[in-house]
Amino acid sequence: MCSTPSSVDVLIVGAGPAGLAAACSAAQYKMSTRIIDKKEGRTETGHADGIQSRTLEILESFGILDPILKQGIHDVDMSHWRSGKDSRFGQVLLNQGAVEQAFIEHLDKKDIHVEWHREAESLHFSPDAGGDTQHFPVNVGVKADGSNAYGLEEVETIHARYLIACDGAHGWVGSQLDVQSDVASEESTWGVLDIIPITNFPDIRHSCSINSQPHGSVMTLPRENRLVRLYIQLREDLDEKALQHHTSSPRAMVETAEQLMKPYNLTYKYCDWWSNYSIGRRLVKNFRPHERVFLTGDAAHTHSPKGGQGMNVSIQDSYNLLWKIRAVIANGADPIILETYETERRPVAEQLMELDSQLVHAYEKEQKDTSSGIYEVRDQHAGFMAGVGVVYAHSVLIAQERNSKPARNLQLGMRLPSVLVVNQCDGIALQMGERLMSDGSWRLLVFPGDLRQPERMESLAYFTDSLSKCLRPVSLQRKQDPEWRCPLVELLLIQSSPRSAVNMLDLPELFHPFDDIKGWDYWKVFTDDREQAYTGYGIDEGGPGCLVLCRPDQHIAWIGSMGDTAGLRKYFSAIFEMPT
């Protein structure tokens, strides 16, 4: 760590899921970054435990899905939980500590090391903190407390272009900038713990909800390494002293749970983690309290763990933000796009608050009249809870819906659902989602239809010709470092004729660029041999062809007919300076 830079593109305060995801994104987009946390190390275990479909897709796009899938529990028989049917991935259950560990190991490989024991103590902005992205206007004084393992200066000022506050509820950054919140709280108190249960309850390896009126209720959730997570709602009518007893130790909590689970018995020898909490909801009034400062994750919103959403929404916040910062710094995008962080993520946070409130009320209602309130709420919000149902509204980064629908089943602002396609050259099948790795580039998916028809081949050639004229200015990089040279827009072709009918080298060279050392690129042209792409996306194979533009975060930015280079140009003109 001797070469730790004192000026970085992004400084991240807080190394929980939101901060680690931010650091991972920064590494992925080749921005310089440092991540500090005053804690002494990662979450040991316990805490959040549900990883939703969309989060798994994001982890895949970072290349860190394998350790999560390997350690987690998959496709548990869930009475209450539904994974998004629209994703390749179901829900995985794994403790927050293991998820953080996967991030940390990935960052270590990229030579980014979380600086534990490192606390921010002052924050000021250089006077030129305005539009110029080439300076480092955010100045954060940090000190190393306790064991200074990094050989760093005891006290140091880190200069950053942007500061990402991932330091949780009531965190230091928010308090420095006097960030206000809207707060709502409920009366119910919950205990939560991870134990290896010893029980004759037959469904202990299911996700269950057990109500025992009027004493309270228990939710169970099977976990990795024989663990089971228990959420125990304590009786509303208990007085303070009784409540204190019931939540004072895991032993007392499990005794309460056993009461609620009668006639079955429940005990344990090993407890991995425990805590208790009162349900409350908090949403900051401003996700961006300064032009150069963003709040993500718990720093922006907190709620009850009932929906298994916290870790997911935190990771998704950071994922939404970082590529935008990269586009501004590296590609010269108009900083106006940074406004979409709040316009896109605040509605998600608000929906989360609403869902949480509905879940808590449904739960209480269920307790009273044993209706299926919870199931209804969960069913209704299944897509949102899986993370794949989030649709961003029209903005400078999401085009406006039009009447013509060249891809009937795709909606602007949704993340592109994956379909199985087949590589034109080697015949290997792969998920479209796997191909959309996070590297900061937009992806233009070109669907020309059946290329055995000569007019289709001609229109494809005509389109790519005008496209390279239209987009050339955008492809220029602001930074000259070759490290940064990823194409701003990568083109991928998905054609619908049989694979053997087309020779890749007959296609326009934009779809198989040549490199002096690496030769042709064989990984940009695909066929719809599995018949999932055209039908799945609702693209007419006999129509004029279709273009689908995905943002670097896989959300659909723009859809047009084949040849609509004017529309594409219009989209990018709003973001980038486009000399005529």
Add this chain to the structure above:
Amino acid sequence: MCSTPSSVDVLIVGAGPAGLAAACSAAQYKMSTRIIDKKEGRTETGHADGIQSRTLEILESFGILDPILKQGIHDVDMSHWRSGKDSRFGQVLLNQGAVEQAFIEHLDKKDIHVEWHREAESLHFSPDAGGDTQHFPVNVGVKADGSNAYGLEEVETIHARYLIACDGAHGWVGSQLDVQSDVASEESTWGVLDIIPITNFPDIRHSCSINSQPHGSVMTLPRENRLVRLYIQLREDLDEKALQHHTSSPRAMVETAEQLMKPYNLTYKYCDWWSNYSIGRRLVKNFRPHERVFLTGDAAHTHSPKGGQGMNVSIQDSYNLLWKIRAVIANGADPIILETYETERRPVAEQLMELDSQLVHAYEKEQKDTSSGIYEVRDQHAGFMAGVGVVYAHSVLIAQERNSKPARNLQLGMRLPSVLVVNQCDGIALQMGERLMSDGSWRLLVFPGDLRQPERMESLAYFTDSLSKCLRPVSLQRKQDPEWRCPLVELLLIQSSPRSAVNMLDLPELFHPFDDIKGWDYWKVFTDDREQAYTGYGIDEGGPGCLVLCRPDQHIAWIGSMGDTAGLRKYFSAIFEMPT
């Protein structure tokens, strides 16, 4: 490495695929081991590149499948190659260096470190090298050459119970024991290289065979990281000098290949590895030249790389051997079982020689009359080449086939094909193969049929009762170290009634053993909800039930009807002392 023991259960000489697989097996079975190699490090790249289905299953049973699947190329469009239809896994293409790296990283985690630069220089046996397994009769003097990175003694004697020679063709161990070989050689000469090709040949990302009479032929095989492997057969009629020119450099070889591929062009800027060889076949006369010494992999047999078999058969040799040594050392099995290493693996090596000879001849025949000889040979041997077609003959470890066939589709001696089953308790689907991790235990799969019928439940209870009496003596461990306490026989139940119809806790406790700290074991009872097990294995759901015993290497050892404890006892009596 300061605590490196000088006495070990197994000493492994040679750290190629055979040696690394042996070390990995030893670690898996909790035997102490050291592995030395006089080379300075692992294979950098190149060499073997095909990983067959059965090898992938073995790697899975060690828990090191992920890095292989992640880096390798899958399911390539192969005209000549077929993966075994009977496995969940197809063929994966990945260079030998990356495979060795995966082994080495896995071993490092188990605190077993390959000792490079370490060469054996003397071998003698203690006089008591006979049957007593509690001594270390093999004494190998080793020296550290060059950079002694391990802080080890310069010269040292390692004492071992068994010596595994994985030091390749004409290796040191074989020469010490004067091991003789049968040798056959062909006249053809081949060049082999891994390049990133620059070419307009449209099928370069396929596996192709290109014949250009009378000049020679080229085989192509797509690889990871844009690489393509080329095998180039040089003209038979070339004289020594011309041959020397054509094989002297990768440049000359690629020029030869380009000639053969006309009218297409072929060149390259990056070459990852190259070599050339004359085809030869070598099989040692004795796989076990001393009671305590075994040869595996190339030390026992070498052949041409035509079938992509070398690395696979080497790994499979070691996998076959090590659990037997473990059973002798740890469980007190009769050392007679060690004889089955040669009786099981020699026929595989012989079949490999025969296949190799047929392939080479088919190739030459094809060159002359363009018949489809190669396809026929490959089709005929597809199961063998995928590694899943290997069936071990009757021996002390494989019972004799009988007339009654309670599992019609299973054959004694074959490795158990995997089927998808569903965990009784949490409803999670998993492959039977995943559950058969390599830990040294036999697995008795119990198929009682539909447990909703009370007589089935009764017969199951009666069976488990007599089973625990019958097998108790065998479960005793020779070593008292608690580390070694894995059950000699693990019981798994696969029942055919719907999952919800059975409560696991109503089943005999053998299928859900209780642990004071961990509670019940929920991972031994499965249902056939996916309807693959009973039909796949050919077990009659309405019949009397069936027992299938798998050896620690997943090969089927014995099949019997439900309740045939006498047959089971007879099987184990031949291996273990069974006091009445």
